[in-house]
Amino acid sequence: MQLERLLQKHGFGTRKGCRSLIRNERVAVNGQICDDPFAEIDTTGLIFTVDGVDWPYAEFASLLLYKPAGYECSRKPVHHPSVLTLLPVQLRERDVQPIGRLDEDTTGLLLITDDGQLNHVLSSAKRKVPKVYLATTKHPVDQALIDQLLAGVLLTDEPEPIAAAAAEKAGDNLLRLTLTSGKYHQVKRMVAAAGNRVEALHREAVGDLSLSADLKPGEWRWLTADDLQKLGYSA
Ligand code: URA
Numbered sequence: 001m002q003l004e005r006l007l008q009k010h011g012f013g014t015r016k017g018c019r020s021l022i023r024n025e026r027v028a029v030n031g032q033i034c035d036d037p038f039a040e041i042d043t044t045g046l047i048f049t050v051d052g053v054d055w056p057y058a059e060f061a062s063l064l065l066y067k068p069a070g071y072e073c074s075r076k077p078v079h080h081p082s083v084l085t086l087l088p089v090q091l092r093e094r095d096v097q098p099i100g101r102l103d104e105d106t107t108g109l110l111l112i113t114d115d116g117q118l119n120h121v122l123s124s125a126k127r128k129v130p131k132v133y134l135a136t137t138k139h140p141v142d143q144a145l146i147d148q149l150l151a152g153v154l155l156t157d158e159p160e161p162i163a164a165a166a167a168e169k170a171g172d173n174l175l176r177l178t179l180t181s182g183k184y185h186q187v188k189r190m191v192a193a194a195g196n197r198v199e200a201l202h203r204e205a206v207g208d209l210s211l212s213a214d215l216k217p218g219e220w221r222w223l224t225a226d227d228l229q230k231l232g233y234s235a
Helices: 003-009 015-023 089-093 116-123 143-151 186-193 225-230
Strands: 027-029 047-050 053-056 062-067 107-113 131-137 166-171 174-179 198-206 220-222
Touching: 003 015, 003 027, 003 047, 107 116, 131 186, 143 166, 143 174, 143 186, 174 186, 186 198
Parallel strands: 107 198
Antiparallel strands: 027 047, 047 053, 062 107, 062 220, 131 174, 131 198, 166 174
């Protein structure tokens, strides 16, 4: 792929802007400055560098973000900044979008991508991808709460009761809940319907992919082939 096109694909601005970055010797390919915008670059395993920052060649930008509280997943947020503001501008330029939504006050694992197929597959109701949440509850977690969540609770506007795929006590006021659907405020509504109340909510995992221990709230990393496999997705 031509270097100029490669930079444009990775969100570094217009072709003209990318050309000038290259001509001004601000771009290196596998560690070597390249000032030819039309140089043909082998993209296999490529790392390119712009202004000293390394970027992997990525056909799609698929990321895992540790969502902090106080950010909205909407691209047009109303009351709080968008989670997308936590990403470098080059990724936002690629038109990445959150896969599903977490509430503004929910923390934890959020997947973000510009790969329409990945987004579609993981959002599809048919696939029933499990999502694991840790809820801090107002009242202690007891067996009655767990039994109700596993048996199914009726939510307003839903025709049938919805059951958790798994529910367990994780502490006096901590509930670990696995859901295979993603309805609006689903955890909060299910817990409320079972007579308790969610005071804080954190998503620990999607499919077999857990939030990396090395990420802090607000930090992100690229998804690896191994991660995609854990999500049950092969491109
Ligand atoms: N369920 C909720 O109630 N909120 C979230 O953010 C995610 C699941």
